[in-house]
Amino acid sequence: MDKKAPKRKNKPAQPENDKTAKLESFVADSTGEFLTTNHGVRINDDQNSLKAGERGATLLEDFILREKITHFDHERIPERVVHARGSAAHGVFKVYEDMSKLTRAAFLCDPGAETPVFVRFSTVAGSRGSTDLARDVRGFAVKFYTQEGNFDLVGNNMPVFFIQDTVKFPDLVHAVKPEPDNEMPQAASAHDTFWDFISQMPESSHMIMWLMSDRAIPRSYRMMEGFGVHTFRFVNANGEASFVKFHWKPLLGVHSVAWDEAQNISGKDPDFHRRDLWDAIEAGAFPEWELGVQIVPEADEFKFEFDLLDPTKLIPEELVPVQRIGKMTLNRNPDNFFAETEQVAFHVGHVVPGIDFTNDPLLQGRLFSYTDTQLIRLGGPNFHEIPINRPVIPVHNNQRDGHMRQTINRGKTSYGPNGIAANDPRQVPAAQGGFVSHNEAIDARKIRARSRSFFDHFSQARLFLNSQSNAEKNHIIDAFSFELGKVKAIPVRERMLAVLIQIDKDLAGAVAQALGLKIPKIPLADLNNSLPADGKRKDYASVNPKGSLVKSIALSMATTIKDTVKSRKIAILAADGVNEQTLSKVKDFLVAQGAVVHIIAPRLGEIISAGGKNIVVDESLLTAASVLYDAVYVPGGTNSVNALSGEANAIHFLNEAFKHCKAIAADKQALQVLESTYFAKKLPAEYANGTALREGILITEDIKALTKTFVEMIALHRFWDREIQRKIPA
């Protein structure tokens, strides 16, 4: 290869950072190059194996064939046991202000520092090839390549977890994964083993409310919150500690899709979230999140109605506000999915000086699991040498050898203390950045037990429910009814109803009604079946206190950011004869606001406008689907309107957009198309006069409204009231 040639010859310019620059030395780009074997021998014929005569057997001597096939045979590695399906991106993080009063972590103390990050989003239960839109928790794992080593914030898009102790994690995962006899269902919690487990595990009640909420079906990875879940510690240079909960707040707001839509997307585009993230970054619409922290002074550890060490509890933002301390921007797609997204190895135990752990029993167990899993997944102890996992600063220690060792360690010594090499590599004083664990005082007996402070299993589940809008509550009822409806074992359904009634009578009643069951009376003390063998039932009984906080605004998505249409996808339905002026005005306005606009027509290629202009079509009614867009606009033009009125797929497009509560706009001339929909009869008589922002439907000749008001409608995301006001058919 020409030594002077840049390695990435075809790469569009995307921002570089310290980490991506370091990855450059591992990048290979074959543009304009000769084909070679793995050992550098130029290959003359890669299309025919070496044979004994034209029609003869293949020769063992064919080293080119053997190398190619052998490598192919070994291409796969085990997928992650959980979070197998994911997508990732590079980016940068910058802190807003010096946080040194709280933490000595250098990347949080220097507002001038730009820290490279690699972020992987994932679903939990499905396999690598499963759909993005499964009802599931989403992983939100961030690797910060700091100047003091890698810090991994391995969180989720929900702030709590199913279980309080790691020892139950394999049980939880076995229960939610496809059932072991028939490997069904893929990427779904709607089956017997999951709910059998959950119904005996009341500590999962809070998490289950999140999982049955719309948080489990995000519109985009870019529109999700992220949470570190556990309470961690910040430690400053004086060794003073405080408790900290980490949050990621998306600048586009937190948005979801409808459940029916999610199921449809799973068929139309199972890569919906992956594509969305990739496309947004390629288009320069870089996703951004602010890093938030909730700080609790050590002295306040016991001030709360819940235990800070209990991972099934959040700290309501009303009690401890979230301070936004920095911003993360994802601005570069990976070059290679396997090398980067698949081989990245996160570990909740990768911390830097200034960040430390607490005794949360779930966190403590995770500290063991993550390195262990990489050993089997990535094949040995040198996975930290895989380019994406390397820190941006040099690594020096006495660890040696092992499978696939890359580093060539020079010198005679690989032990310490040593005299031969003057004790290098040296231990580092704290003042020079040596990691010192927080010196927490401990005086305890060894015991397998849980603290009584962990046994309130319902009050925050209720807090979450109470904090939801009516539409969100209805979606939760529907989600329970769907999931439990898929459970075959009636006793499992019944037990879950007995759990739900501990959270909320109306919720339990509505789900019982949908299941056609009565709610059994199971005493609170008998609900928890996770008992030790010599069962001290009393010690393990759930309690159900009222909880002094009734509502927490931050828990609802109804109150999220709704003033931007950046990167939202808008469909314009058009055919030959479309009114080119209005189409262009609306399109240009939307694009200027940062939206992505696609013209969808009965066929691909070009359509001819009423004024004889050629308009390029982005998708046909066959290749596009309403569920892949956030809003739809139908311009006028007699022939276009006539054609679309007779197009079943165009009418279906609009019907679905209506059903999924999306913004719909049309030129008055295009009313005829809307009249062919099932919701035509239900259009408010006064639709043209200012109901748009309430109803989400705008039909007008007023071009100003078609631009400005339409944009405001799209920013509102969904008009969920439609579900309540009108019956929407499937």
Ligand code: HDD
């Ligand atoms: Fe975990 C992966 C998040 C509890 C064991 N976990 C994994 C990933 C995320 C989380 C985002 C994917 C990382 C990536 O993209 O590569 N896990 C969580 C959160 C938890 C949690 C937020 C609770 C607060 N996890 C948890 C427990 C255990 C594990 C209690 C086991 C003791 N998690 C793993 C694992 C995985 C993993 C088996 C699978 C693949 C991997 O680590 O690299 O070790």
